[in-house]
Amino acid sequence: MHRTGLTELEVVLAVAHKQSFRAAARELGMSATAVSNAVAGLENRLKVRLFNRSTRSVALTDEGRRYVERIAPALAEIQRASEEIASEPGVPRGTLRINAPNECATLLFEPLIREYIQRYPQMRLEMTSEPRMVDIVAEGFDAGIRLAESVPLDMIAVPLTSQARMLIVATPDYLARHGKPQSPDDLRHHHLIGMRMSHGGIYHWELQQNQQKFSVTVPPRIILNEMRAIHLAALSGIGLAFISDWFINKDLATGTLVSVMDEWCPYFGGLQLYYLGRRLVPAGLRAFIDLAKEIQRR
Incomplete structure (x- = not known):
């Protein structure tokens, strides 16, 4: 199962479903002690007992049943979203936001922008053109485009055009x-x-x-x-x-x-695409970078 980060809620649902701490631990790939501690920690914060348990059985309390009924649909939706994203990490989808100089889109439309839109139908490209140099991170852009001499030194740069x-x-x-x-x-x-x-x-x-x-x-x-x-x-x-x-x-x-x-x-120096860091580059930006390199090799 793809973990969502909501560990305690996942544990509660697993215990409720299996009616066993040990069975829930096997399903989640956790130790029985970790499962018990997760449930106890959540009960302490809620100040409510969620399970009645003995050495032979585990059952939801009335408060626990009502709690599980409320969180199960929301957690299932979160689970589906996590699994959908994780299942196709290489398929670009969503919006790619790029800040560029004035008239840059005109220069790059053939073939880079045209091929990108055609090749990745689930991507939306938003290119904002302006003369000023902006902080792409602070202003919510995935990447920027500028002349090589203007690219910030702390960014990773990819050539888009020749000299x-x-x-x-x-x-x-x-x-x-x-x-x-x-x-x-x-x-x-x-x-x-x-x-x-x-x-x-x-x-x-x-x-x-x-x-x-x-x-x-x-x-x-x-x-x-x-x-x-x-x-x-x-x-x-x-x-x-x-x-x-x-x-x-x-x-x-x-x-x-x-x-x-x-x-x-x-x-x-020609135009360069620049972005922050190499780790976990969004699929849409990675596809744009790879296509730019492919076009440069032609």
């Missing part, structure tokens, strides 16, 4: 009208599409060539706070955008957008 880099891009028409910048200094003569960060400041483009680093402080012509909006602004020909290649690979392949100053755009 990426921010690229400076514009439409061919914009570059035909304004020319291609060749160095960070040239950016002063261009219209830049800036990004407002969650803390309120404007993100300064971080460029690097060999060991030389450069932070772009040119005032943007337009400021937006969503990567999707920045992408659309770049496609409209407004100016130069600094955007992750995750969002623009198709545009680069078709020539809709053109990258410039690639030598100033270094690679950085």
Whole structure:
């Protein structure tokens, strides 16, 4: 029998059913002394005798009978719940809650999220996207997703994407009208599409060539706070955008957008899933981790 943690109640029901402390002990895999002590302990706390017992017989008192009638259905339901969970530990069911950066679901939908939902029909995936870094444990999330450099050191991390880099891009028409910048200094003569960060400041483009680093402080012509909006602004020909290649690979392949100053755009760590501890990882999260690793190996 799968133990629920309600040992004393299980003991009382077993003794009532078997009408014997020794028979109840054999059924529960306990010693007769442990069974006797469990019943005595519960009687002491309730201040009620549950059983009349002699050297030859055991029988419920009237109070014991009424007590057993009340607890038996509830304990049976708890038992069924415990056995159901324990019987299929590898079958994911329930809700998986993940905190992620804005627009992360868009990046991961193909194939990770789509395959996860299709493969595990009894799972519900709830992904909350926000720019701020949250305490996933305190706020009730099973896991978080962030860039590798932002993952807390006390968490276990699993790569979800390969390395990426921010690229400076514009439409061919914009570059035909304004020319291609060749160095960070040239950016002063261009219209830049800036990004407002969650803390309120404007993100300064971080460029690097060999060991030389450069932070772009040119005032943007337009400021937006969503990567999707920045992408659309770049496609409209407004100016130069600094955007992750995750969002623009198709545009680069078709020539809709053109990258410039690639030598100033270094690679950085990709997205990682992170969670607390290795012990008793929920089946739904374990399935998500395993699928992510499977996709990375393809």
